[in-house]
């Protein structure tokens with residue numbers, strides 16, 4: 001019976017929703033963060049403890065793991081540098097850390113480990129992000145064979161950085177030059193992702209399995225921006241860029257430290273959609289983006 005759960009990367013978007021759901025069930029949650037400030041929105045939850053810790057330090061990790069019934073790894077980065085097979089930032093966050101978490105959990109005798117990877121992670125994927133996510137899955141399973149792995153498509157919901165970023169851009173740009181407008185996604189609601197993790201932690205039969213997580217519908221990137229425009233009431237002309245212009249835009253934003261890199265663009269060349277009929281486990285009902293987005297994107301103030 002699981003009673004105490006350690007979240008690594010729990011201060012982030014998915015982790016915060018997960019912490020709230022676990023706390024709502026009365027489970028004890030420890031959120032480890034590199035900066036307590038980042039997790040201050042969780043401090044007041046009744047059964048949640050926020051602990052500032054350096055998860056790069058094995059002794060600190062061992063202290064965090066002691067007495068826990070489950071560990072969930074939610075650490076991820078979208079910018080990890082360039083390199084073959086992946087940049088150093090991806091290696092650290094997506095491969096080396098999961099391996100160390102797996103070893104620490106195993107050494108501490110933690111019964112369950114859940115690891116959040118990404119849909120279409122593969123050793124031969126076109127981006128360092130996806131290749132490092134695949135290597136991370138192997139690394140964590142090597143250290144902790146019964147790791148349960150989740151592979152979400154892009155995740156939407158209150159606090160996301162995907163639709164919210166487009167909503168912000170639409171506020172200022174009457175014309176939006178959009179890279180990879182035909183890229184395919186099957187966005188999944190963050191509440192569904194959190195519920196899937198909670199269910200898996202509570203069901204021994206989920207141990208060692210890999211779950212893809214997708215929403216009910218597939219969209220092109222252009223459609224997602226258009227839905228954001230409709231929901232927010234921010235009218236905007238979306239101009240789809242050619243592959244060359246998409247690359248140039250990604251390169252310019254990468255150099256300027258903007259919201260996109262060439263590696264992100266390479267990730268988008270793979271349709272980020274689930275295999276047919278494979279959307280959510282445990283009979284969870286997939287929430288529709290059209291129903292949820294208006295609740296948090298809202299309408300602009302005039």
Ligand SMILES: NC(=O)c1ccc[n+]([C@@H]2O[C@H](COP(=O)([O-])OP(=O)(O)OC[C@H]3O[C@@H](n4cnc5c(N)ncnc54)[C@H](OP(=O)(O)O)[C@@H]3O)[C@@H](O)[C@H]2O)c1
Nearest residue numbers: 009011012013014033034038074075076093116118154155
């Ligand atoms: N959001 C999506 O659409 C999406 C889609 C597919 C897969 N995923 C995966 O789902 C997981 C959670 O995503 P998210 O959107 O919740 O991410 P997020 O909001 O960026 O949160 C990730 C957390 O990881 C921690 N972190 C980042 N780099 C770290 C490092 N080098 N060492 C230690 N901790 C580090 C940060 O915690 P502190 O700063 O507090 O330490 C941060 O709060 C990630 O693995 C991500 O790749 C997300």
